[in-house]
Amino acid sequence: MASRPPGHRARKRFGQNFLRDRGIIAGIVRAIAPRPGERLVEIGPGQGALTEPLLEATGGHLEVIELDRDLIPGLRVQFFDQPGFVIHEGDALKVDFRALRGEGAPLRVVGNLPYNISTPLIGHLLEAGDAVADMHFMLQKEVVERLAAAPGATERGRLSVLAQYHCRVESLFTVPPEAFVPRPRVESAIVRLTPHASPPQVARDERLLFALVREAFGQRRKTLRNNLKGRLDAVSLETLGIDPSRRPQTLTVEEFVRIANHLAPEGITP
Incomplete structure (x- = not known):
């Protein structure tokens, strides 16, 4: 060369x-x-x-x-x-x-x-x-x-x-x-x-998933109950097996997908 x-x-x-x-x-x-x-x-x-x-x-x-x-x-x-x-x-x-x-x-x-x-x-x-x-x-x-x-x-x-x-x-x-x-x-x-050749978790609506993630991390010091109150209430989070008092950085990808897939059938969009 x-x-x-x-x-x-x-x-x-x-x-x-x-x-x-x-x-x-x-x-x-x-x-x-x-x-x-x-x-x-x-x-x-x-x-x-x-x-x-x-x-x-x-x-x-x-x-x-x-x-x-x-x-x-x-x-x-x-x-x-x-x-x-x-x-x-x-x-x-x-x-x-x-x-x-x-x-x-x-x-x-x-x-x-x-x-x-x-x-x-x-x-x-x-x-x-x-x-x-x-x-x-x-x-x-x-x-x-x-x-x-x-x-x-x-x-x-x-x-x-x-x-x-x-x-x-x-x-x-x-x-x-x-x-x-x-x-x-x-x-x-x-x-x-x-x-991933085969994604371990699949969101029904990826736009909704990433909008949800953006909102969850909007105020890192606050809990999911506060950051996602415009999407779902504490009872719904508990039904999904997720403590509403947790902060967003503690959630796994699978848990975020679980929340998004719970919301997707209801026609909620970003």
Whole structure:
């Protein structure tokens, strides 16, 4: 491969922090375990630190999505000798991942995500359904903790329930600030999100479920009796086997689905 192009100054408006630690890069690639023939899509390749080993692991086939137009010429130069390297210029939040998959194999999506778009981008990818086989992301450590938080954990919130309804969530390892240039002020972590092949819980009305979750976490310090009083009363919660004095962060995904499915037949909509 060609040598790395001249340095690019990280842009604050794009939330850019470029990964430099070779040991961390190798650990990410091992966690992804890419194989030739798979459809890998890297979001935000930056200066190609992760792109290069991913190309090697997939036999020279990789698609990337890059928003920063100033980085794209460097990527084209760096990987000019890789005919299977494809660049999609644009915002990953606007990419139709179902269309990107087409009739091919489900996509394996990876990336060092800017902190300012990580939550909406994960939501966008979850909406792509079976177009995505799995996701490996480097995120702010606090975001990974929220994604993986178990019932009862202080970090548990709307994002936890949304992600765990759709996926198996695994927090893999942390990444220190000194692994990046420029050095961020926060720790990062690697997370694996694997969409359920067969969901363990199925909501009759997913829009209702997520509206319910949003309301339940509207005021975290208050109980379900207070936060859901516009939906159902304490007696109804008790009938469902759920103590109305509990706080939302103590509920499992199954319990939220149980409440939503109780409401769905009554025609209550978000």
